[in-house]
Amino acid sequence: MSTPTTRELYDRYVIPTYGRFDLRLARGQGSVVWDEDGKRYLDFGAGIAVTSIGHCHPRVLAAMRAQLGTLVHTSNLYYTRPQAELAERLVRLIGAPGKVFFCNSGAEANEALYKLARKFGNEGVPPESKHTVGEIIAGPACRTGIIAMDGSFHGRTLAGIAATGQEKVKKGFEPMVPGFQHVPFNDGPALLAAVQEPGVVAILLEPIQGERGVHPASAAFLKLARELCDRHGLLLMFDEVQCGLGRTGDWCGWKTLLGDASVMPDAVSWAKGIAGGFPLGAMWASDRLVTLKAGGTVALCDLLGPGSHGTTFGGTPLVSAGANEVLAVIEEEGMLENARALGAHALAALRALGSPLIADVRGVGLILACELVPDFATRVFTLPDGKAPALFLVEALHAAGLLTVPSGTHAIRWLPPLNVSREEIDEAVELLRVTLERLTLAR
Ligand SMILES: Cc1ncc(COP(=O)(O)O)c(C=O)c1O
Structure with missing residues (x-):
C-alpha cells in the first residue's frame, strides 16, 4: 500500500475549516520557503504577518x-x-x-x-x-x-x-x-x-x-x-x-x-x-x-x-x-528602520508598475495591499466563474514562486518579514509584474 500524500491525510483527518491553497510547505529560511517537491517561494505572507523576522533566525533558534x-x-x-x-x-x-x-x-x-x-x-x-x-x-x-x-x-x-x-x-x-x-x-x-x-x-x-x-x-x-x-x-x-x-x-x-x-x-x-x-x-x-x-x-x-x-x-x-x-x-538588528525604508521602497515600486489590473496600492511599513480593479474578471479571460480576483491572483503568484495573502475579494496583501531585503522586494515586484502581464496578455 502506498503512503498517503499530505493532502490525502488532511482530506481524511483534518476538519476542513480552512480553504487551503494546494501547496505543501516543508521548510523555510529567512524570507523563503520550499514545498515538499523542493520548489522555492518568496514568503511575502509570513504566515499572515507571523514570522516577523523570517524563518529559523539563528538567535531565536539558539x-x-x-x-x-x-x-x-x-x-x-x-x-x-x-x-x-x-x-x-x-x-x-x-x-x-x-x-x-x-x-x-x-x-x-x-x-x-x-x-x-x-x-x-x-x-x-x-x-x-x-x-x-x-x-x-x-x-x-x-x-x-x-x-x-x-x-x-x-x-x-x-x-x-x-x-x-x-x-x-x-x-x-x-x-x-x-x-x-x-x-x-x-x-x-x-x-x-x-x-x-x-x-x-x-x-x-x-x-x-x-x-x-x-x-x-x-x-x-x-x-x-x-x-x-x-x-x-x-x-x-x-x-x-x-x-x-x-x-x-x-x-x-x-x-x-x-x-x-x-x-x-x-x-x-x-x-x-x-x-x-x-x-x-x-x-x-x-x-x-x-x-x-x-x-x-x-x-x-x-x-x-x-x-x-x-x-x-x-x-x-x-x-x-x-x-x-x-x-x-x-x-x-534595525528591523523597524528596515520596515520603514523597504515599505516605502515596495510601495513606490508597486505603484510604478502601472498595471491596468491594479486600482490602488496602499499600506504602512510592511503591511501593504494591491487593490485590483473592480472589473478584473473581465480583463483576464482565465478567471473561473465565481472565483474572487484576489484568490485567483494569489494562486497565479504561487505558480510564479511568490506567497501573498488575499485581503477581501479584490486585494492582495504583502506582509514580508521585517528583515526582508531590498533584493527580495525587487524580486517579488518583478514576479508580480510578470504574472500580471501574463494574465492581461492572456485575453
Ligand atoms: C486584527 C486581528 N485581530 C485578531 C485576529 C485573530 O488572531 P488569531 O487568528 O491569532 O486568533 C487577527 C487574525 O488575523 C487579526 O488580523
Missing part, C-alpha cells in the same frame, strides 16, 4: 533551544523569569506604564480586552453618573457596550465574531454574544453618535484594518476616539494583533499613523508576530485609575485580579524566551 533544555512549561500557578522579562519589555516598547496578560492567540488577546471592558463597566463608577449609588450597585447603570468598526476582524471565538464587523464570519453561529455594535470605520460623526448611546463602555479598533484590504485609521479618527473616550469615561482599546510590534516600522502601529504618541489607548492586544511564529498573544492595560462602585480605586491593569481570567499555556517560559529574543532581534 534562545529557544536553550530554554527547551531548561524549562518548557510550568502553568501560571508559578513565576518564571522569561515571562517577567517579556512583560517588562512590552511595557517599555509601548512607552507607557501598565501591565501585560499573556495568552495564546489574537482572538484570546482580544477576549482579554472584552473582559477588561466588561469588568470596567460592571465594577467601575461611570463618570458624572446620573444614577444613585444604589442604582449603580443594583446593576441598571452597568455599562457593557463595545463600539467596534465595520470591516474589522478580531478573531474566530464567539465574542471575536461578534466584535468583528463582517457578516461572513457570523453566518451560522447566531445568536451573537451581545454587547457589540458597529460604526463605519473612519466616520467621525457616526462614532460621535454611537458614544451617546446608553451603556457604552469602550471603543475597539484596529489602527490598520488588515483583513479587508489594508485600511489605516485616519489621525483625526484616532484623536476623536481618544477625545470621546476621555469625555465619556470609556476605554480606548486597540487591536494591534496584525499591525503591531514592528510591522509598520514602529512598535505601535497607531504611532506610525499619528507620527507621534499624542494618542495613547487604555488597552492593546497583540499576537501574530510577537514570537516570530510561536503561538503567543498578549494584552497590555494602562495604569489609569478606576473608581470602583464597591469603593476605592484600582489601576485598570490590576482590575482583572486573581481568579478573574487565565489560560494554561499563556506565556510559557519557552514561548516567552522566544518572544524576548524576537523583539530583541527586531530592536538590535
